[in-house]
Amino acid sequence: MEYRIEDVEGIINHWGPKPASLLQIMLDINHKYHYLPRESLDVVSSRLGMPISQVYGVANFFKVFSLTPRGRIIMHVCTGTACHVKGTPKLLDRLKQDLGLNPGDTTEDLELTLETVNCVGACASAPVVVIDGNTFADVTPNRISKLAKEATEKKEEV
Numbered sequence: 001m002e003y004r005i006e007d008v009e010g011i012i013n014h015w016g017p018k019p020a021s022l023l024q025i026m027l028d029i030n031h032k033y034h035y036l037p038r039e040s041l042d043v044v045s046s047r048l049g050m051p052i053s054q055v056y057g058v059a060n061f062f063k064v065f066s067l068t069p070r071g072r073i074i075m076h077v078c079t080g081t082a083c084h085v086k087g088t089p090k091l092l093d094r095l096k097q098d099l100g101l102n103p104g105d106t107t108e109d110l111e112l113t114l115e116t117v118n119c120v121g122a123c124a125s126a127p128v129v130v131i132d133g134n135t136f137a138d139v140t141p142n143r144i145s146k147l148a149k150e151a152t153e154k155k156e157e158v
């Protein structure tokens with residue numbers, strides 16, 4: 001989604017331009033764009049009368065926030081011991097081969113972000129992949145390739 005100052009102003013007005021609203025405002029902006037555009041933080045700082053360093057401090061402190069664009073779909077590939085032993089490296093190789101993604105990367109069309117996670121508590125089903133909260137078990141390289149394709153196609157239909 002393209003950044004629009006009117007959207008950010010609307011979020012600020014909704015919660016009220018006061019320091020106590022900072023976290024909720026940042027959550028809403030992050031939810032809308034899947035990250036915190038730098039321009040939006042300038043607006044927040046100015047409207048709330050807070051130093052920009054304080055706004056960035058909050059953005060950097062909470063893991064939920066990202067200062068770089070993220071995809072509409074987040075794919076977490078488990079790199080815990082059980083998943084690693086059962087084939088996670090091959091899954092990551094396949095995503096690199098198919099989409100050119102390394103962990104932490106986002107596709108250019110902002111559809112998909114690849115992240116890794118250390119164990120999601122489903123070791124018996126290793127290797128495990130979680131896509132937008134849905135868990136997939138015993139994932140093979142062909143399956144992860146198909147999952148990535150299906151996930152992005154499904155979102156485009158919405």
Ligand code: FES
Pocket residue numbers: 078079080081082083084118119120121122123124126127128
């Ligand atoms: S190591 Fe992957 S779910 Fe536990």
